[in-house]
Amino acid sequence: MSPAELPRTEQVLGRADLFRDLARDDVRDVLATGRARPLDAGRYLFLLGDNADEFFVVLAGRLDLCLPITLHGTVKDVRVESVGVGQALGWSALVRPYRFTLSARATEPSEVIAFARVDLQDLFETHPAIRFAFLTRVSEVVGTRLVTFQALWVRELQRAVESEAQRRSSGEAAGGPG
Amino acid sequence: MEAAIVFGLVLAFLFGGMTLALVMGYLSTEEARARKQAQRPGHMVRAAEAIPSFFVKPDQGALPPEIREFDEALLARIESHIREEQALVSEFVEYPSVHSLYRQAPHELRAH
Numbered sequence: 001m002s003p004a005e006l007p008r009t010e011q012v013l014g015r016a017d018l019f020r021d022l023a024r025d026d027v028r029d030v031l032a033t034g035r036a037r038p039l040d041a042g043r044y045l046f047l048l049g050d051n052a053d054e055f056f057v058v059l060a061g062r063l064d065l066c067l068p069i070t071l072h073g074t075v076k077d078v079r080v081e082s083v084g085v086g087q088a089l090g091w092s093a094l095v096r097p098y099r100f101t102l103s104a105r106a107t108e109p110s111e112v113i114a115f116a117r118v119d120l121q122d123l124f125e126t127h128p129a130i131r132f133a134f135l136t137r138v139s140e141v142v143g144t145r146l147v148t149f150q151a152l153w154v155r156e157l158q159r160a161v162e163s164e165a166q167r168r169s170s171g172e173a174a175g176g177p178g
Numbered sequence: 179m180e181a182a183i184v185f186g187l188v189l190a191f192l193f194g195g196m197t198l199a200l201v202m203g204y205l206s207t208e209e210a211r212a213r214k215q216a217q218r219p220g221h222m223v224r225a226a227e228a229i230p231s232f233f234v235k236p237d238q239g240a241l242p243p244e245i246r247e248f249d250e251a252l253l254a255r256i257e258s259h260i261r262e263e264q265a266l267v268s269e270f271v272e273y274p275s276v277h278s279l280y281r282q283a284p285h286e287l288r289a290h
Contacts, residue, residue, distance in 0.1 A: 069256070071249045072241060079257050081264075144271055151267035151279055152260075158280065 005036060009113060012059055016086035017140075021133040030130060033123055034113035039063075039106040045090075047103045052092035054114040055138075058085050061110025065089065065102045077103055081145075091142050093117045094135070259283075 009031050013019060019027045036059065039045060045056065045063060062084045066077035080102065083089050092100045094117060124131035241249070262283055270278040 069253075071252065072245055074241070074249075076249065076253055078253060078260065080260055147271045147274070148264060148267055151270045152263055154279065155263065155267070 006031060009034075009036070009059060013057060013086060013113070016057060016088075018057060018086075018088050018134070018137045020137065022130060026127065026130050026133070029123060029127065030115070030120075030134065031113065033119040034115045037112050037114050039110045039112065041106055041108050041110075043106050045104040045106065045112065046100045048100055050100050052090060052098045052100045053118075054090060054116050055088065055093040055120065056090045056104075056112040056114055057088050058083055059111040059113050060085060061106060061108045063089065063104050063106050063110060063112070065104055067102060077105065082107070088138070088141055091138050094120070094138060095142070 006028065010027060013031065014024070014027055019030065022030065034057075037045075039061070046052070048066075048068060062082060064077075064079040065081040065083065067080050068075045069078045070076075089104055089112075090100065092098060093115075098117070120134075124134070266281045266283060267279070269281065
């Protein structure tokens with residue numbers, strides 16, 4: 001990111017969760033490795049299955065994280081999460097096998113800061129404190145996603161169990177005794 | 179005189195040995211680095227590039243309008259269901275408990 005862009009980015013992202021535990025100079029060091037990327041409304045930032053080489057933070061606008069669902073033989077994207085200014089996306093870039101597990105699409109004209117994994121790794125090598133604080137926050141993002149999907153999955157499983165139990169009991173009632 | 183020659187030979191032998199040891203050490207370090215580099219994820223990613231992306235662009239033109247409308251309505255219901263469910267499980271994310279996990283949804287998603 002160019003020095004001219006830094007103050008605005010710092011102002012917007014300095015208070016973001018991801019940078020919460022970082023000193024001001026450390027935030028500047030991290031942001032200096034990023035590159036601003038504008039996105040038109042409806043444009044995809046990445047697709048499920050793509051190589052994940054970059055991690056992103058939303059600087060302006062809003063993006064939907066989507067999962068594909070097949071309807072009548074065509075694949076459509078279902079929004080599962082929405083991320084706005086200061087929120088991070090694309091943690092797959094920091095975790096093997098480095099492939100995106102969702103697609104990200106801008107719902108309005110947006111701008112993200114892209115951090116290349118290699119640049120972050122270089123920075124982490126020389127700044128262990130930044131690595132610890134940054135990866136702790138990323139772990140929270142990953143953990144929240146994991147627990148959310150775990151809860152959504154177990155609720156659907158519970159519904160399936162209840163539905164099956166109800167089906168069996170109504171079948172037994174219709175069959176009558178004997 | 180002979181002692182000086184012997185001393186020179188010993189020095190040459192020692193210097194040669196040290197140089198050889200340094201060269202061998204450098205070569206083995208380079209080999210180890212190359213092996214480590216080959217195992218780095220970047221290589222795995224390049225190998226994985228052959229795997230096609232899961233995403234497929236929908237072909238809207240091939241479907242009759244009534245089916246497209248039905249699909250759009252179903253999609254909207256699924257998204258609404260996911261939003262409601264996420265709102266319900268957000269409490270579980272902050273305060274995990276059986277109660278917060280099985281909070282009742284206002285609308286159930288039914289396929290029939």
